[in-house]
Amino acid sequence: MSEAGEGGGRVAGSPLPRRAPWSLVAATATLCLVSATSVWTAGAAPMSREEKQKLGNQVLEMFDHAYGNYMEHAYPADELMPLTCRGRVRGQEPSRGDVDDALGKFSLTLIDSLDTLVVLNKTKEFEDAVRKVLRDVNLDNDVVVSVFETNIRVLGGLLGGHSLAIMLREKGEYMQWYNDELLQMAKQLGYKLLPAFNTTSGLPYPRINLKFGIRKPEARTGTETDTCTACAGTLILEFAALSRFTGATIFEEYARKALDFLWEKRQRSSNLVGVTINIHTGDWVRKDSGVGAGIDSYYEYLLKAYVLLGDDSFLERFNTHYDAIMRYISQPPLLLDVHIHKPMLNARTWMDALLAFFPGLQVLKGDIRPAIETHEMLYQVIKKHNFLPEAFTTDFRVHWAQHPLRPEFAESTYFLYKATGDPYYLEVGKTLIENLNKYARVPCGFAAMKDVRTGSHEDRMDSFFLAEMFKYLYLLFADKEDIIFDIEDYIFTTEAHLLPLWLSTTNQNISKKNTTSEYTELDDSNFDWTCPNTQILFPNDPLYAQSIREPLKNVVDKSCPRGIIRVEESFRSGAKPPLRARDFMATNPEHLEILKKMGVSLIHLKDGRVQLVQHAIQAASSIDAEDGLRFMQEMIELSSQQQKEQQLPPRAVQIVSHPFFGRVVLTAGPAQFGLDLSKHKETRGFVASSKPYNGCSELTNPEAVMGKIALIQRGQCMFAEKARNIQNAGAIGGIVIDDNEGSSSDTAPLFQMAGDGKDTDDIKIPMLFLFSKEGSIILDAIREHEEVEVLLSDKARDRDAEMESEEQTSSENDSQNQSAEQVISLSQTFDLVDQESPDESSVHSHLEPTSPAETPDATSISPSGETSNPTESHETTSLDGECTDIDNQLEEQSETEEDSSPNVSWGKKVQPIDSILADWNEDIEAFEMMEKDEL
Ligand code: DMJ
Numbered sequence: 001m002s003e004a005g006e007g008g009g010r011v012a013g014s015p016l017p018r019r020a021p022w023s024l025v026a027a028t029a030t031l032c033l034v035s036a037t038s039v040w041t042a043g044a045a046p047m048s049r050e051e052k053q054k055l056g057n058q059v060l061e062m063f064d065h066a067y068g069n070y071m072e073h074a075y076p077a078d079e080l081m082p083l084t085c086r087g088r089v090r091g092q093e094p095s096r097g098d099v100d101d102a103l104g105k106f107s108l109t110l111i112d113s114l115d116t117l118v119v120l121n122k123t124k125e126f127e128d129a130v131r132k133v134l135r136d137v138n139l140d141n142d143v144v145v146s147v148f149e150t151n152i153r154v155l156g157g158l159l160g161g162h163s164l165a166i167m168l169r170e171k172g173e174y175m176q177w178y179n180d181e182l183l184q185m186a187k188q189l190g191y192k193l194l195p196a197f198n199t200t201s202g203l204p205y206p207r208i209n210l211k212f213g214i215r216k217p218e219a220r221t222g223t224e225t226d227t228c229t230a231c232a233g234t235l236i237l238e239f240a241a242l243s244r245f246t247g248a249t250i251f252e253e254y255a256r257k258a259l260d261f262l263w264e265k266r267q268r269s270s271n272l273v274g275v276t277i278n279i280h281t282g283d284w285v286r287k288d289s290g291v292g293a294g295i296d297s298y299y300e301y302l303l304k305a306y307v308l309l310g311d312d313s314f315l316e317r318f319n320t321h322y323d324a325i326m327r328y329i330s331q332p333p334l335l336l337d338v339h340i341h342k343p344m345l346n347a348r349t350w351m352d353a354l355l356a357f358f359p360g361l362q363v364l365k366g367d368i369r370p371a372i373e374t375h376e377m378l379y380q381v382i383k384k385h386n387f388l389p390e391a392f393t394t395d396f397r398v399h400w401a402q403h404p405l406r407p408e409f410a411e412s413t414y415f416l417y418k419a420t421g422d423p424y425y426l427e428v429g430k431t432l433i434e435n436l437n438k439y440a441r442v443p444c445g446f447a448a449m450k451d452v453r454t455g456s457h458e459d460r461m462d463s464f465f466l467a468e469m470f471k472y473l474y475l476l477f478a479d480k481e482d483i484i485f486d487i488e489d490y491i492f493t494t495e496a497h498l499l500p501l502w503l504s505t506t507n508q509n510i511s512k513k514n515t516t517s518e519y520t521e522l523d524d525s526n527f528d529w530t531c532p533n534t535q536i537l538f539p540n541d542p543l544y545a546q547s548i549r550e551p552l553k554n555v556v557d558k559s560c561p562r563g564i565i566r567v568e569e570s571f572r573s574g575a576k577p578p579l580r581a582r583d584f585m586a587t588n589p590e591h592l593e594i595l596k597k598m599g600v601s602l603i604h605l606k607d608g609r610v611q612l613v614q615h616a617i618q619a620a621s622s623i624d625a626e627d628g629l630r631f632m633q634e635m636i637e638l639s640s641q642q643q644k645e646q647q648l649p650p651r652a653v654q655i656v657s658h659p660f661f662g663r664v665v666l667t668a669g670p671a672q673f674g675l676d677l678s679k680h681k682e683t684r685g686f687v688a689s690s691k692p693y694n695g696c697s698e699l700t701n702p703e704a705v706m707g708k709i710a711l712i713q714r715g716q717c718m719f720a721e722k723a724r725n726i727q728n729a730g731a732i733g734g735i736v737i738d739d740n741e742g743s744s745s746d747t748a749p750l751f752q753m754a755g756d757g758k759d760t761d762d763i764k765i766p767m768l769f770l771f772s773k774e775g776s777i778i779l780d781a782i783r784e785h786e787e788v789e790v791l792l793s794d795k796a797r798d799r800d801a802e803m804e805s806e807e808q809t810s811s812e813n814d815s816q817n818q819s820a821e822q823v824i825s826l827s828q829t830f831d832l833v834d835q836e837s838p839d840e841s842s843v844h845s846h847l848e849p850t851s852p853a854e855t856p857d858a859t860s861i862s863p864s865g866e867t868s869n870p871t872e873s874h875e876t877t878s879l880d881g882e883c884t885d886i887d888n889q890l891e892e893q894s895e896t897e898e899d900s901s902p903n904v905s906w907g908k909k910v911q912p913i914d915s916i917l918a919d920w921n922e923d924i925e926a927f928e929m930m931e932k933d934e935l
Contacts, residue, residue: 044424044546049479052426056477058433062446063120063470066461069445070109076136078108082445083459083664083777090143094747101146102153102463104210107137112153112463114161114182115498116471121484123174130161134181139189142211144220147196147204148231150189152297152495153463155238158186160497162245167485167500183245190242190251202257203232203279226276226285232258233298234494236305236314241499244507259305262298263317267340271324273298274340288347290329290337292355297494299325300361307364308491310504322365332370333377333552334394345630350399353388356408357494360415368419369548375412376549379428380556382409385452386435396556403449404460405440407468411496414472420545429476436469438799442663450745454652455796456667458746459773468496578627581634598628650750651677651768652796653735655781656684657789662799666777667745668735668792669769671753673720673760675733682793683733683766685709687778690729695722695736699729706730709790711778714769715739719753723763733792734767737775744773766792 066080074080077087090103102108110129117126139154162182168175195213196204206227209215214222239255242248265282266273267289274284275294291299302318305311328343329335335355337347356378362371381396382388388409391399410432417425439455440446446465447457475487490498579594586592586602595602595612599619603611614632619625648670655664675683688708691701695712699705710731712722719736726734736753753769770778781788791797 044422044427046423047426052477052479053482055426055430055433056474056482058437059470059474059477060120062433062436062441063116063466063474065441066445066466066470067113067117067125070113070461070466073444075110075132076107078103078105079463080109080445080461081459082442082447082461083457083666084773085444088460094742094744096747098146101144101207102149104139104143104145104150104154105141106139106154106210107133108153109461109463109466111137111157111161112467112495114157115164116466116496118164118168118485119471119483119487119498120474121482123168123484126161126164126168127174130165130175130178130182133158133161133185137185139185139192140211142209144207144209146231147193147206147208148228148234150208150210151193151235151238152493152497153467155186155189155193155242156493156495156497157467158182158189159238159241159245159499160493162186163241163490163498163500164485171484186242187246187248190239190248194250194254197254197258199279201261201279201282202254203227203261203277203282204235204254204258205279206231225278225280227279228276228294229262229273230295230297232277232279233262234301235259236301237308237491237493237499238497240305240309241503244503247507249507249509259302259314259317266321270328270338270340270343271320272328272338272340272343273321284340287340288337289340289343290348290352290355291325291335291358292337292352296354296357300357300494303361303364304491304493308499308501308504318365322367326367326370330370333373333555335374336394342626345626349634350391350393352391352400353403353406354408356388356406357411360408360412363412363415363419368416368545371412371416372420372545372548373552375409375416376552377555378409378412380552380554382431382435384556386439386455387449387452389452398453401449401451401453402458403452404458404462405436405446405448405465405469407464407472407496410469410472410476411492414476416545417476422545424546424549426476429473433473439796443659447664450667451650451652453795454650454665454667454793455654456650456652456665458667459744460746464495471496579631581631581638584631584635595628595631597624598631599625600628600631648672648752649678649794652791652793653768653770653774653778654791654793654796655778655788656791657686657787658785660781662791662797664777665796666770666774667750668774669750669752671719671723671755671767671769673753673755673767674723674763675766677766677768677792678794680766682791682797683709684789684791685732686787686789687711687735687782688731689782690726690731694739695725695734697725699725702729707732709733709735709792711775712736713739718756719767719769720756720758720760720763723760723765723767727763727765731765733765735775735778735790735792736767736769737779738770738772741772743771745771746773768792 069082069085070080073085074087077089079088080086081088081093088103090100090105111133114126114129114133117123117129159182162180165175165178165182166180169178192210192213193204193208196206196208198214199205204227205214205222206224207221209219209221212219235255236252236259239251243250243252261282262273262277265277265284267284267287270289272289273295274287274289276286277283278285286294289295299318299321302314302321306314306318324343325335328338335351335358336349339345339347355374359371359375359378362368362374378388381392384396385398387403388406389398389400390402390404393399410429413425413428413432416422417429436446440449440457442457445461448460448462450456450458475483480486487498489502490500493499579591579598584591584595592602597620598614599616600612600614601618603613612632612635614628616625616628619628651668651670653666653668654662655666656662670677677683686708688701688705688710690699690705690710690712692699693711693713694716695710696717699710705726706729708731710726710729710733712726712734714736722736723734748771751769753767778788778790
């Protein structure tokens with residue numbers, strides 16, 4: 001155990017002195033993570049040293065694959081595009097919006113990878129990489145970048161590199177030539193970021209031009225009014241380190257000022273912060289609050305600033321927020337966003353993937369139990385989808401299906417292992433490694449998942465994958481002797497860059513002007529001044545962590561935790577549980593009574609459908625009105641979710657022939673006609689271009705496409721016509737490639753190919769659509785390898801299985817060709833389904849519960865995306881705690897008896913009845929914004 005560990009061991013579990021010396025504080029906090037590693041003796045079977053080494057070596061090999069391909073095919077570009085195997089250069093690729101603001105033409109991935117190289121014991125490579133950074137990287141580009149991303153990835157990367165460079169230099173073998181050049185670059189970059197803080201509040205503008213600073217409209221800088229809380233509150237570690245390394249106090253002062261302002265603006269009754277704040281007025285622009293996207297690292301940095309800087313005020317703030325988080329947001333195992341001014345009101349029924357870092361932070365705080373619970377819940381979601389989707393609902397359905405290889409879950413797994421020593425977490429890490437290799441690894445690196453359900457890829461490998469994922473995975477399996485320095489002497493930034501704890505005692509002459517005086521008002525007894533001793537956390541019971549996980553084992557597959565939790569909560573408080581939208585049954589008299597109390601009226605339409613309308617002023621009390629609001633919000637969410645589900649999901653085109661072997665999976669749009677791949681076995685075959693390429697007339701090369709999957713270009717005639725022409729020529733499937741050059745599923749929403757308005761039952765073959773960029777991957781493969789075999793399916797198949805012999809291929813093709821009758825009986829008929837999300841504003845006021853038994857086949861969908869059920873509508877789900885899909889649907893406000901009512905329903909401007917009601921429209925707006933927001 002390190003000195004820090006031993007020192008901390010003496011104080012673990014004891015109250016810290018109120019003004020503890022910084023070094024002791026830092027060491028103690030670090031100890032929270034390490035002292036239990038030898039405690040575990042039972043539970044999951046221990047992993048042998050050999051097995052751990054094997055897995056560690058696997059991580060090293062994977063890193064080499066990612067880093068090697070970046071260096072070979074992308075460097076000096078910012079990122080690798082692993083499907084097209086080239087660098088992503090800003091301006092040369094279609095814009096992806098804000099995501100591109102991380103790219104400053106400064107070899108982002110190289111800088112973000114620097115300290116990973118040292119952690120992974122690649123000292124020689126580190127030395128080379130540092131030389132390359134010093135030789136090649138320009139920080140003075142005329143490009144607009146995100147202040148937040150540049151700080152955590154580039155400034156953090158340079159400082160992490162510098163921290164380990166001086167550590168190596170001191171050891172006397174490597175980096176003997178190093179003369180603090182990385183630090184000089186960091187300082188240069190720090191000064192470039194400072195103009196962003198030129199606001200009255202001290203909160204930084206979200207973007208800056210590296211060359212010109214804040215330049216007003218023409219440069220997309222200086223005109224923004226809002227920033228996210230994490231964007232303004234995730235600077236202190238890097239900025240303080242920069243100040244303390246260099247003696248230039250200004251950086252730490254600016255970062256402190258921004259943090260002081262955020263603290264000042266916290267919602268005073270809930271002690272929560274919103275997601276977005278106006279940088280000039282300090283007003284909360286988005287008043288929802290969680291621990292994931294938009295806020296996450298603000299909380300992380302408060303606690304870690306205390307660890308690194310030893311400043312009590314940061315711990316006090318963190319503890320105050322943490323108390324609020326555990327009171328309102330934490331609904332174990334879930335973490336659900338709430339409204340800052342009405343924190344008992346959930347703001348969402350879904351969670352985002354970024355919150356997966358939170359169990360790790362809870363470990364650092366010493367609150368292990370909820371960390372184990374949330375981590376286990378997340379692991380169940382991963383086991384279901386192989387990766388954590390960007391967002392998932394409280395009943396664990398996919399809300400946003402992408403997964404950009406985020407490291408947060410690996411981070412929490414590492415910290416939980418360090419805290420518990422439970423080999424279970426090694427097994428979790430092993431699964432992460434397997435999934436990455438199986439589903440994300442492509443010949444040229446690792447590709448983000450475009451859709452975890454189909455297994456399709458995106459041409460993207462973010463730099464944080466190298467900065468964080470490999471570090472945490474390697475450290476998980478490493479023993480002390482596997483790392484060339486003592487990791488306990490460092491703290492991880494949010495991007496997993498390493499900053500030495502000795503900074504706490506260096507250059508402390510920073511002015512700590514505090515704009516707040518609340519500390520003295522806070523009740524000291526609220527705060528933990530102890531470092532949890534894991535001997536006490538797991539008293540004589542090595543099965544403790546397992547016993548916490550056990551009840552959650554089937555949470556994703558079987559239970560509906562949110563409903564259960566709410567019911568429990570209500571019972572605990574002695575109140576009758578509020579009616580949940582998913583439980584609502586229109587034939588249940590008790591439910592109708594509750595509806596009435598909540599001011600919700602139920603209207604039977606002439607066509608058998610049912611609408612729900614809320615008139616807040618008709619509610620029995622403001623509490624009932626509030627319950628009614630929540631009930632309606634839930635209905636809307638359930639409905640929009642259901643509408644999403646009724647759209648055909650994306651499909652996958654998987655290249656299975658040499659050298660791809662199933663590793664490259666392209667996101668494809670489905671067709672509303674032809675073979676439905678979700679109901680049938682996939683179609684596998686070699687591809688051939690049709691002549692004419694647009695497929696709009698009888699093919700002149702039927703011999704070339706016979707028995708193959710025909711490639712056809714979009715345009716000039718209907719999709720169905722193309723399908724008929726290639727089918728007549730004997731093709732077993734078709735891929736329509738967009739004629740709009742440069743289009744890509746990275747930047748354009750996928751759509752479904754509609755029929756031609758006539759009966760399309762005659763089309764039996766599957767048809768898929770690829771944007772031009774994805775299509776060109778297949779066309780390039782043909783040029784290079786001639787014979788290219790693909791698999792058309794609803795979900796990518798196991799990569800290893802795709803390496804099987806050709807015989808299997810042909811037998812599968814045969815069976816596809818024979819199944820005409822089967823095809824007819826199973827084909828779906830959709831009139832027209834628009835991929836756009838429904839117009840929320842038009843669906844807010846009325847809803848219609850329909851039968852849960854109905855499948856999309858029985859539901860006709862109008863061109864506007866509005867759904868209607870031609871059959872008798874009735875109630876929905878059971879109350880047995882099982883998660884069943886509710887079939888309540890919304891429809892556009894139409895001919896209801898209520899249209900002329902003077903009482904305005906809550907979707908419109910509501911006449912305030914009291915202060916709560918006055919806030920509702922804000923809630924609804926926030927709710928609508930959230931739905932539209934990206935992570
Ligand atoms: C990283 O860049 C950082 O961890 C950041 O705080 C949020 N998450 C991304 C990776 O997912």
